[in-house]
Amino acid sequence: MSDEDHQPELLLLHEAGGEIEGRGKYHKLLDRYRRESDETSVEHILKERGPFDEGLSRSIKRYLDLGLVETDEEGLSRDVSETEKGDRYMSGFERTKLYLDNSFKATRDRARNVISEFGDMSMNQMVQEQDVQEDKQRPLGTRLSTEYELGDEE
Numbered sequence: 580m581s582d583e584d585h586q587p588e589l590l591l592l593h594e595a596g597g598e599i600e601g602r603g604k605y606h607k608l609l610d611r612y613r614r615e616s617d618e619t620s621v622e623h624i625l626k627e628r629g630p631f632d633e634g635l636s637r638s639i640k641r642y643l644d645l646g647l648v649e650t651d652e653e654g655l656s657r658d659v660s661e662t663e664k665g666d667r668y669m670s671g672f673e674r675t676k677l678y679l680d681n682s683f684k685a686t687r688d689r690a691r692n693v694i695s696e697f698g699d700m701s702m703n704q705m706v707q708e709q710d711v712q713e714d715k716q717r718p719l720g721t722r723l724s725t726e727y728e729l730g731d732e733e
Contacts, residue, residue, distance in 0.1 A: 584680075585680075585682075585683055585686040585687075586672070587609065587612055587690060588605075588609065588635060588638045588639070589642065589647065589648075589661075589665070589668075589669055589672075590669070590673075590686065590687065590690045591605075591608050591609060591612060591690050591693065592659060592661050592665075593661060593665075593666070593669040594687075594691050594693075594694045594698075595608070595698050597660060597661035597665070597666060598658065598660045598661065599658065599659050600658050601657060601658060601702060602635070602636075602657045602659065603702040604702040604705065605635060605659055606630065606631050606632055606635060607630070607697070607702055607705040607706065608693060608697060608698070608705075609632050609635060610630035610632070610711075610723075611693045611696075611705070612689060612690060613630075613723075614710065615689045615692060615693060616686075616689055624720055624721065624722050624723065630711065630714060630723055639659060642665070646662055646665070647661065647662060647664060647665035647668055647669075648660060648661055648662060648665055649662055673687065
């Protein structure tokens with residue numbers, strides 16, 4: 580099964596206690612998840628403030644429409660929170676995936692690891708991490724996929 584089937588965006592939010600402060604931090608946590616994964620469908624491109632997932636906004640919009648998340652659109656930070664419905668959905672999703680999909684445990688463990696290591700950091704602290712700073716040396720718009728990173732190391 581692919582990451583897309585495991586919904587890493589919702590899984591990270593759920594593992595973060597149902598709230599992520601600001602979309603910028605959400606992008607950085609998703610990038611951390613991508614970096615931890617050997618095989619992932621999560622792709623980032625390089626923007627001014629570091630890695631950026633072009634699909635995150637579409638995913639959040641879809642989850643808003645389903646009532647699984649809510650955002651503070653009036654504030655500048657645009658915090659994302661899991662709704663009660665989203666919490667119930669993710670609890671059932673997790674139980675079902677763990678029962679039916681052997682690869683889901685590794686996905687969940689990666690998400691938990693990312694939240695435990697980086698969840699308390701601010702977006703600015705995450706941007707200061709060495710690997711993000713190295714990425715920022717590349718031209719803006721560069722795709723940051725696992726294959727690209729592996730090609731640079733050879």
